[in-house]
Amino acid sequence: MTREVGITTTVPVEILLAAGCKPVDLNNRFITHADPAGLVREAEELGMARTLCAWIKGIYAWALANPQMETVIAVTQGDCSNTHALMELLALAGRRVIPFDFPYGRDPQAIADQLTRLARALGTTVDQAEEVRQGLAGLRADLACLDEMTWREGKVSGGENHLWLVSSSDFDGDPDEFHGRLKDFLAQARERPPRPKAKARLGVLGVPTIMSDLHQCLEALGAEVVYNEIPRQFAMLPTGNGDDESLVEQYRRYTYPYDVFHRMEDIKEQIALRGLDGLVHYTQSFCFRQMQDLVLREGLKLPMLTLEGDRVGPVDARTRLRLEAFVDVLR
Ligand code: SF4
Secondary structure: OOOEEEEOOOOOHHHHHHOOOEEEEHHHHHHOOOOHHHHHHHHHHOOOOOOOOHHHHHHHHHHHHOOOOOEEEEEEEOOOHHHHHHHHHHHHOOOEEEEEEOOOOOOHHHHHHHHHHHHHHHOOOHHHHHHHHHHOHHHHHHHHHHHHHHHOOOOOOHHHHHHHHHHOOOHHHOHHHHHHHHHHHHHHHHOOOOOOOOOEEEEEEOOOOOEOOHHHHHHHOOEEEEEEHHHHHHOOOOOOOOOOOOHHHHHHHOOOOOOHHHHHHHHHHHHHHHOOOEEEEEEEOOOHHHHHHHHHHHHOOOOEEEEEEOOOEOOOHHHHHHHHHHHHHHO
């Protein structure tokens, strides 16, 4: 039986695949569960505090309910301290926990050492993972195509873009099947007429939203989301300049687990490329990344609305009003 390996954020999935494991992004399993709010409630009944990030609670309850996932990768640098404590709870529940770091400073040798450690722990090698990386090139190129069809051609909606890119952290556990579905989707999307011009072109920054219909809500207000910052990072799209990077370079270019300044350079490039009018910065209640809002506001010279989400569910009436006012101002 294929070993399922849980991940709580994007990690070098090529290594998991080279080891013959099935990657399972716990965030994706939680948020696409039939009753994600029920999972959060279950975790609270087990004793998790009300004042704790809902993503942590949801993935904890999902992991407990799925004991076939015996191993979990713990990102001990580059992710939050809540995840560290979550790993301790999962170790207590009998799971094997394998540590992985994204070294602060993005030193290539330090990243290479981490890749080697992870490969060894899973029973494979970095060379084998490099072969998997090359095998995924076509899939990642098609994800880049999907992204272009969002911001350049207007044939893929911001919500669809978010869903495909965010799912690429684990390719729903099966890259071949995922790629097949993606090709079908792209073929259908190519036949669509381009969307009419929107009142405002927006980028959504920050951790993936726990609100189930943020993109749809913005679209209903006449705006279009043409940039999903972190989901795009998860997808590890090709550079576009024809370079064949190594795994080290790919995970060095990835912005999410490193400092906010590296992240901001990438955002600035995309603002210019995509001709954005404004930004929505999504933050999660009780998340340390909320503090980075100050840096982003200081460094990005574009109107920005900061939203805070806590519970799973649709956009509430107050948030909808704030979004409406923001889109009207941009128009
Ligand atoms: S949203 Fe923030 S606090 Fe919650 S799991 Fe992600 S990084 Fe941690």
